[in-house]
Amino acid sequence: xxxxxxxxxxxxxxxxxxxxxxxxxxxxxxxxxxxxxxxxxxxxxxxxxxxxxxxxxxxxxxxxxxxxxxxxxxxxxxxxxxxxxxxxxxxxxxxxxxxxxxxxxxxxxxxxxxxxxxxxxxxxxxxxxxxxxxxxxxxxxxxxxxxxxxxxxxxxxxxxxxxxxxxxxxxxxxxxxxxxxxxxxx
Numbered sequence: 258x259x260x261x262x263x264x265x266x267x268x269x270x271x272x273x274x275x276x277x278x279x280x281x282x283x284x285x286x287x288x289x290x291x292x293x294x295x296x297x298x299x300x301x302x303x304x305x306x307x308x309x310x311x312x313x314x315x316x317x318x319x320x321x322x323x324x325x326x327x328x329x330x331x332x333x334x335x336x337x338x339x340x341x342x343x344x345x346x347x348x349x350x351x352x353x354x355x356x357x358x359x360x361x362x363x364x365x366x367x368x369x370x371x372x373x374x375x376x377x378x379x380x381x382x383x384x385x386x387x388x389x390x391x392x393x394x395x396x397x398x399x400x401x402x403x404x405x406x407x408x409x410x411x412x413x414x415x416x417x418x419x420x421x422x423x424x425x426x427x428x429x430x431x432x433x434x435x436x437x438x439x440x441x442x443x
Contacts, residue, residue: 261385264336264393267306271298272332275325275353286325291351292316294333295367299347302335303371306345307383311371314344317403319367329353331364338393339400343380344372346400368403 273294281287296313303311325331332352339346351365375381388394413419425435 259385261387262306263387263389264338265389267302268334268336269298269302269305270332270334271301272330275327275329275331277327280327284327286327286329286331288321291321291325291331291365292319294331295349295351295365296369298333298335298349299369299371302337302347303345303369303373306337306340307373307381309373309375309381311345311373314370314372317346317368317370317407319365321365323353323362323364325351325353325364326355329355336396337386338368338396339404340383340386342382344370345383346370346403348396368400 271294275286279286279290296316299313300311330353332354334350334352335347337345338348347369349365349367349369350363351367352361353364354361373381373383386397388397428435
């Protein structure tokens, strides 16, 4: 018997005040620190959905949209957008609130693919997903599209018959200089 859970059942939110120790050399919050927090919330969200330990398989589309300042309250919201057999795509939205003014800005969005594991480290099946509104359906469909595009890109460039000559012309309008050895075979 397959089990299903709603998106809301594993939705999670965390908030943290940004301290000077989290900042980089330019005085903004370090992107690596934010990514670490995002990995933690992705783990919590995926583990809540699957009721098991989860590992990060990949991170897709990390968009840093606005800098985060020291003293801002950062809130991360995560939900399971897609489930496969053993994997889940967790969508994360990062917002920063200026404490004094109350102004909120969208700072980052990302998608973490998490895989459920048992005590022996073997991948285990995860519950299905119940989609309750148009936004949840759109997020699931977008995840399907990202997965299909990723597989297509991998097949195109990792295929044994890949020919570099077919692509070199596409690089003419880019800031790149090709200096391949004379004996290079495509």
